[in-house]
Amino acid sequence: MPSLHLPSALALAFLVTALLAPRGALAASFRVETNALRIKEPASYAGSYDSAIGDFGVPLYGGTLQGRIGHLAANPKGCSNFTGSLPEGVEILLAIRGDCFFVEKAYHAQLAGAKAVIVADNIQEHLLTMAIPEDRPDIAALVPKIAIPVALVQKDAGDRIQSALAADQGAVIVEFDWKESIVHPDNRVEWELWFSTNTACGQACSATSSFLAQFKDSAVSLEQEGFTAFTPHVMLGSCSVWTSEELCHRNCIRGGKYCSTTASSTGAAGELTGRADLRHLCVHKVLNETKKAWQWWEYAARFAAHCRPEAGQFTTACSEQQLRDLGVDTNAVGGCVGSLDSGEAHPLLDAQVRAQNERGPMGRVIMLPTLVVNTNQYRGRLNNAGVLRALCAGFAEGTEPPACLNPGVNVDECTQGVDTCWKENGFSACVDTFRGYVCHCPEGWIGDGYHCTDIDECATELHNCEQVCINTPGSFRCECNKGYKLLGGSPGVPGVCIPIPGATGLPVWLILVLTAAAVVSTSVAGITVYRWRTQHAMQDEIRAIM
Numbered sequence: 376m377p378s379l380h381l382p383s384a385l386a387l388a389f390l391v392t393a394l395l396a397p398r399g400a401l402a403a404s405f406r407v408e409t410n411a412l413r414i415k416e417p418a419s420y421a422g423s424y425d426s427a428i429g430d431f432g433v434p435l436y437g438g439t440l441q442g443r444i445g446h447l448a449a450n451p452k453g454c455s456n457f458t459g460s461l462p463e464g465v466e467i468l469l470a471i472r473g474d475c476f477f478v479e480k481a482y483h484a485q486l487a488g489a490k491a492v493i494v495a496d497n498i499q500e501h502l503l504t505m506a507i508p509e510d511r512p513d514i515a516a517l518v519p520k521i522a523i524p525v526a527l528v529q530k531d532a533g534d535r536i537q538s539a540l541a542a543d544q545g546a547v548i549v550e551f552d553w554k555e556s557i558v559h560p561d562n563r564v565e566w567e568l569w570f571s572t573n574t575a576c577g578q579a580c581s582a583t584s585s586f587l588a589q590f591k592d593s594a595v596s597l598e599q600e601g602f603t604a605f606t607p608h609v610m611l612g613s614c615s616v617w618t619s620e621e622l623c624h625r626n627c628i629r630g631g632k633y634c635s636t637t638a639s640s641t642g643a644a645g646e647l648t649g650r651a652d653l654r655h656l657c658v659h660k661v662l663n664e665t666k667k668a669w670q671w672w673e674y675a676a677r678f679a680a681h682c683r684p685e686a687g688q689f690t691t692a693c694s695e696q697q698l699r700d701l702g703v704d705t706n707a708v709g710g711c712v713g714s715l716d717s718g719e720a721h722p723l724l725d726a727q728v729r730a731q732n733e734r735g736p737m738g739r740v741i742m743l744p745t746l747v748v749n750t751n752q753y754r755g756r757l758n759n760a761g762v763l764r765a766l767c768a769g770f771a772e773g774t775e776p777p778a779c780l781n782p783g784v785n786v787d788e789c790t791q792g793v794d795t796c797w798k799e800n801g802f803s804a805c806v807d808t809f810r811g812y813v814c815h816c817p818e819g820w821i822g823d824g825y826h827c828t829d830i831d832e833c834a835t836e837l838h839n840c841e842q843v844c845i846n847t848p849g850s851f852r853c854e855c856n857k858g859y860k861l862l863g864g865s866p867g868v869p870g871v872c873i874p875i876p877g878a879t880g881l882p883v884w885l886i887l888v889l890t891a892a893a894v895v896s897t898s899v900a901g902i903t904v905y906r907w908r909t910q911h912a913m914q915d916e917i918r919a920i921m
């Protein structure tokens with residue numbers, strides 16, 4: 376089996392700590408990403424806790440999940456099959472840490488039909504990120520199958536849930552809340568993918584290459600439309616990671632300055648990986664300079680599909696073929712890569728090393744692959760829906776792209792009627808957003824969204840009725856005096872009043888002239904109203920996407 380070599384002692388220490396053994400001192404540099412976990416019922420046990428999002432499973436970024444929790448005394452740690460033994464109505468399983476891998480607990484819970492799993496720590500300590508044992512391919516192979524959210528809570532929270540279950544006061548209901556798991560300051564999401572171009576280094580690398588292919592279309596359209604600013608990064612190690620001069624030489628470029636973090640028994644020499652990694656960075660630099668940064672995704676997906684190490688295609692020639700197919704300047708990319716044998720520093724690679732370590736609030740990047748959304752590291756399986764949710768959760772409320780409001784990613788609270796906005800006679804102030812909903816009075820109404828009152832257009836200058844104005848909920852209509860009839864009027868559109876022949880004693884020729892004039896002015900009024908409406912509609916749309 377291919378094996379993954381991590382770049383530093385720190386990374387190894389992290390994995391070991393996170394998997395089985397008791398704790399290390401790495402919490403200071405690596406960021407544990409969290410969501411809120413609340414005990415909702417019974418009320419006497421209500422409380423809110425932080426829980427750490429696992430590095431596998433599928434967290435529902437931007438959303439919530441609520442359900443009845445259960446715990447099996449016969450299988451408290453979830454290390455064997457639960458199937459067929461879940462108590463009636465239980466949707467979320469509590470498993471205690473220990474005796475087997477986190478991945479196994481989650482897998483057993485999912486097999487048994489659980490919608491989510493909570494692992495409770497077995498000693499009181501800081502939260503940690505549940506990771507994947509890369510040196511156990513049999514366990515890592517379960518990861519792509521796990522499609523439920525997985526969270527770790529501290530011992531006190533686990534104890535509280537167990538006391539609530541033991542108290543026998545009816546169902547214990549808990550809620551996961553990922554609404555604040557990703558910061559969402561504005562209308563553009565900055566995101567990064569930290570990866571290796573090597574597609575043959577085990578679970579981490581194959582997950583990356585299938586993600587590049589799957590997410591390409593979404594990534595391209597979000598980037599093209601200006602919703603996101605994406606930057607690729609590669610993880611680098613130093614020569615000292617490798618145990619011998621020979622390995623260092625094979626896995627490093629530029630005189631041992633920059634080393635690949637993955638090597639593979641299936642033939643991707645690290646030196647080649649380093650070269651391909653640098654080319655990917657250069658392709659992005661060249662494309663970004665020509666304002667086509669989105670095309671990087673097309674390149675990366677093509678490279679992952681066609682230039683595979685197993686097939687002996689992990690080469691510069693294969694990379695250049697992909698670039699030519701996409702119409703990218705291969706000379707510009709080659710110039711950026713420069714000489715791999717030169718002992719000099721490369722600015723792009725230096726930038727990677729700095730960014731990997733100096734993350735500030737983002738924490739260090741030590742897991743491969745790592746996705747960063749705004750300042751949060753994405754946790755969970757790299758899959759389409761999960762990553763799209765995480766990106767959507769990074770937009771300020773109401774500024775998310777339309778793709779974030781599609782069913783499958785989004786719950787439409789407005790049509791479900793769970794909102795608390797003003798509503799009356801079919802009018803509603805509810806406007807659906809990715810994270811939930813906001814309340815804005817509809818057109819023709821005024822208020823804060825929780826109370827809306829009808830605007831009396833007839834009492835203002837807003838109506839333009841020639842003779843009689845009738846206010847209606849959210850709009851108005853015009854009527855005419857006796858002896859006239861309304862031409863071209865509809866709700867919100869004034870129309871004009873023309874005399875009814877015979878009713879006014881006016882000569883027929885004059886009526887004809889008046890009618891002709893009326894037709895002309897109706898069209899003008901119609902166009903004006905149409906323009907006004909279109910502008911309004913556009914403003915509304917812009918408010919919804921920016």
Ligand SMILES: *[C@@H]1O[C@H](CO)[C@@H](O)[C@H](O)[C@H]1NC(C)=O
Pocket residue numbers: 456457458486
């Ligand atoms: C667990 O249960 C499932 C469903 O009944 C079954 O397919 C699977 O083989 C069981 N696994 C073990 C280890 O018993």
Ligand SMILES: *[C@@H]1O[C@H](CO)[C@@H](O)[C@H](O)[C@H]1NC(C)=O
Pocket residue numbers: 606660663664
């Ligand atoms: C891409 O180009 C813009 C300017 O057009 C620049 O501000 C940005 O830093 C560049 N991004 C990368 C990753 O080079």
